[in-house]
Amino acid sequence: MNASANSIIVALDVSTTSSVDQLLDQLSQTDDRPAVKVGMELFYSEGTAMIRHIQQCGFDIFLDLKLHDIPNTVERAAYQLGQLGIQYTTVHALGGGTMIAAAKRGLQRGAQQAHVTPPKLLAVTELTSISEKMLVNEQHVSLPMTDQVRQLAQLADTSGADGVICSPQEVTTIKPFVNDDFLLVTPGIRLTTNPADDQQRIMTPRQAAKAGSSAIVVGRPITQSSQPANAYMTIKKEWLIHD
Ligand SMILES: O=C(O)c1cc(=O)[nH]c(=O)n1[C@@H]1O[C@H](COP(=O)(O)O)[C@@H](O)[C@H]1O
Numbered sequence: 636m637n638a639s640a641n642s643i644i645v646a647l648d649v650s651t652t653s654s655v656d657q658l659l660d661q662l663s664q665t666d667d668r669p670a671v672k673v674g675m676e677l678f679y680s681e682g683t684a685m686i687r688h689i690q691q692c693g694f695d696i697f698l699d700l701k702l703h704d705i706p707n708t709v710e711r712a713a714y715q716l717g718q719l720g721i722q723y724t725t726v727h728a729l730g731g732g733t734m735i736a737a738a739k740r741g742l743q744r745g746a747q748q749a750h751v752t753p754p755k756l757l758a759v760t761e762l763t764s765i766s767e768k769m770l771v772n773e774q775h776v777s778l779p780m781t782d783q784v785r786q787l788a789q790l791a792d793t794s795g796a797d798g799v800i801c802s803p804q805e806v807t808t809i810k811p812f813v814n815d816d817f818l819l820v821t822p823g824i825r826l827t828t829n830p831a832d833d834q835q836r837i838m839t840p841r842q843a844a845k846a847g848s849s850a851i852v853v854g855r856p857i858t859q860s861s862q863p864a865n866a867y868m869t870i871k872k873e874w875l876i877h878d
Contacts, residue, residue: 643871644697644723644820646672646854650680652688659692661863669867670695670722672852686719696721697852701759703727706737713738717745721754723820725800728758728787735794755818758791759800760784763823766835780836781808792817800852802836803843810847822852826869829856840873 645662647655655677662669671694677685678700689696698721702709709726716724726738739756746753761770761784770776776783784805789812791799798818801809806819813819823837831837832855843851853870860866 642850643669643867643874644672644850644852645669645857645867646674646699646822646852648674648676648854648858650676652681652685655681655685655689658858658863659689659694662694662867663692664864665868665871667871668694669871670697670850672697672699672854674699675701683719686721690720697723697725698754699723699725701725701727702738703730704734706731706734709734710737710741713741714745714748717742717747717753718749718751719754720749720751723757724754725757725759726796728760728791728796728799732790732794735791735796739795755797756795757798757800757818757820758787758794758796760787760791760805761801763802763821763836764833769835781805785809785812788813788817788819798849803838803846803848803851804836806843806846806848818849819847820850820852821848822854824851824853824856824870826856826873840870844874 647658649655673696686696702712726735735758742753742756767780770780784801785808788799788809792813798820800820802823803821809819821843823834824840824843825831825837826839840851851874857863857866
């Protein structure tokens with residue numbers, strides 16, 4: 636992913652086909668086709684029929700189900716996801732290196748079975764809704780957040796993931812420790828005018844671009860806007876034009 640429109644991933648955190656269609660219609664009014672993220676809400680509500688629908692509309696799909704289970708269970712689930720012809724999917728890095736490797740194997744076997752390209756596997760490090768304080772008080776991790784995220788990124792890299800999900804705040808720390816083509820995909824994106832909502836580790840699109848994020852994931856700043864197409868264009872401008 637280069638700094639281009641398809642390195643913006645719009646999170647379709649809605650539950651109905653009509654809401655999806657309204658958002659895809661708004662995005663189609665811009666000159667480009669960002670990738671779109673289907674999360675648990677939409678997938679649990681509309682299932683694989685929604686994947687096919689969005690594919691027919693011509694958008695790349697990031698199916699974000701954040702698998703986190705024993706390796707055998709994850710491999711079998713990934714085998715199913717590998718058949719869908721999607722571009723990206725996720726596991727939790729905290730599931731361990733054997734689980735990440737099992738997910739990769741399942742995706743590859745599924746894709747081979749369906750004669751499609753396997754999706755890129757992204758491992759979620761520490762959710763961007765976790766603060767430094769929560770890391771210590773709730774997870775009892777004594778490392779600073781950047782070190783914890785860096786270690787999980789290295790684990791993901793050596794276990795066969797194609798990249799990680801992290802906050803843009805950790806990108807410069809991780810970069811020297813992973814392969815050059817390892818993707819650093821960053822949610823927690825907010826314009827200075829947006830509320831942080833439940834996000835704890837945020838940056839603006841401009842800051843994320845300067846830090847070296849491979850791609851940004853943006854949901855509510857676009858989907859909750861009264862003018863989603865305009866909000867998308869504002870974010871795109873900041874992401875692509877920075878000094
Ligand atoms: O895996 C993700 O995409 C993800 C990981 C993470 O650490 N933080 C995070 O916010 N996300 C997703 O990124 C999107 C961010 O949405 P907004 O906060 O509305 O921009 C949501 O769909 C989250 O599920």
